[in-house]
Amino acid sequence: MDVTTAAAALDRLEQVYSSRPGTVRALAEQGRRVIGVVGADVPVELVEAAGAVAYRLHGHPDVLSAEAQEVLGASLDPVAHSVLTQVLGGSLTFLDGLVVSRDSQASLQLFYALRELRRLEPHRAIPPLHLLDLLHLPTEPTARYDEVRLGRLADVLGSWTGQPVTAGLTASVAAVAELRHLLREVSDLRRGPRPVLTGTRVLRVLGAAAALPTDVSLPLLRRLVDGAGALPALPQGRRVYLTGSAQDHDEVYVALEAALGCLVVGEDTDWGDLALSADVGGADLGALARAYRDRGPAAATASLPRRAAWTAEQVRRSAAEVLLGVVREHDEAPAWDFPAQRAAVAADGVPSALLARQPYRVLATDLRSALGSATCEPVLSGARA
Template sequence: MSPALAALEAAYARPCVPGGPAIGYVGADVPVELLTAAGFHAVRLTGDPGGDAAPGDRYLGRGVDPMARSILTRLLTGAFGELERVVVSHDCEASLRFFYALRELRRIEPGAGVPEAYLVDVLHLPHRTTARYNRRRIGEFAARLAAWSGRPLDLPAAIEAHDERRRLLAAVAELRRAVPARLTGAQFLAAANADLPLPEHVARLRELLAQSDRLPSWRGRRVFLSGSDHDTPHVYETIEADGHVIVGEDHSFGDPQAERRVGRGDLDALTEHYHESGPTAHRATAAERARHAATAVRRCRAELLVAYARTGDDAPAWDFAAQRAALDVPAVLLDRQDYGRADLAALRKEET
């Protein structure tokens, strides 16, 4: 067993206690480099599929993605400790509804202790006007962070550090793509999303790569997982316990974190990075998603695509027909799944 992997898995399973001010964030389009540049520890907020979501249901309604409802519940019950603020991106409708709920709660229930919320509205249309709009929004966010922290932002150093993390994570992803795989999908989630201060996360990823000869081989039907975000390992563990190995995915907690680097240390490069970030289900056409799936399946040497659509998150199911037509491997849709659960009946039916 790799000690570095064990440390990453432990950090993934428990919340980090930062040594300095922390800002929570929700959504794939929050430019975390700016949070680092301002001296904040960035905490991506996650839900709890097994927890009581009643407070979140009350304010968001049961028609909203249950992941967002669970995150709101955990925020209201103090599960994330002391957060300076919460930054939300407009990466999907659920994230936007989450932001509006936080803003209204601060207005109508000031005693509830809800942190101040800030919206980063990054759009993804392939237009020059969209790029200009995004540059203004990210510039405003940078200015706000400088005001919150009371110091100039060290953006070049922050971008360099996050790009190094991306480079290392891309190398870790290659361990999972090996035949046989050297990491399971759940282990990769832990490596990618361990809640550690950035310098420590980078150090642990380096150690994991140096200890790769200690990793076992994982055999099973190789799966590429498409669709809804997975902010916990529950679905991965269910699929992999059934004899599969998840060797790639297209949601924002997985491979897309390592697929592109920012490069230059300025706001223009940072804006371009987030404007052009990968084809997730909520911000790309079905044709773009199908092309991406076909390329990723080949790169991962996957033997099966599993499209997963959570109840309250319908967008991934809309792409499935185009994805299946673009592939030369079988594809299965797990539609309207409960948060944190995977009904494998369709998967097992495909195998018979």
């Protein structure tokens, strides 16, 4: 395939990213069932097997209401405020249900707030809710616990859509496996000696895929991957590996690349490469439970040594020149990881810098200052470097 075909697919995926709520609403208006998802622990395989589109909800610094902040309290990750703003504002009424994974304290508080609001204020038209509580300890009891939780989720999804999960699970597992394979190939297009995609564009492709059914996303991704060899090489910029808070919008990437001339070659967060780390070994609940138990280490659920080792390996793999941590205010877990991550990459001679307690909208000037101060020296947990 030629560059025009790949470029057209890329443009379409970026358009989807920039208009995700509208794109998914249009799918709902066409008769598609849509299940909202909060967090990365909810298996897309189960949602698609139930005949629905899995739409991973996201926020934006411009979508924050005083009501949402009052309901949840100010001392919470602002992503939760932004998602609640959308629900209370009526922009997500097309959802047939909403599954919240207990992957962070903010997600858990969001679920409890929505459940109470749905009970006390039915006029809000908040969709049916379900909390998914998966554990990530590498033990067999954990796998059995998670399998039970996924069985309950499968029953709930079937009740929401009217389609039992069992009939479509084999096909959905295969489709999502291909999706992850293609997205990994897309992510690799920013690495290596001849990068052809920026980290910003990769982030947008991954975000678009989290809002589309696989029957729509897979043809676009195949066209992009097959035609990638003809895409022009990018100018060489400072190769940055990003850690810290998951970036559910692209402003940090745009600032690093468009304003500061860097190239984001990877990230260990679940709106990026970490979301692609689950490998499902079979079309059954047990295989799903083990895959999601063992997926790449998230800050809120994994041990410090495992996080640091995973980050260091990815920094080496991407030939990053600096590790940059960007941690939002009230999202404390990633800042506790950073000293161990810094020590792990310093062993390979890679400097690092941390921006902690950042607002939802990070300033390019602060990113520039952090990159200018990058060092291999130790830093106290949670401190600004």
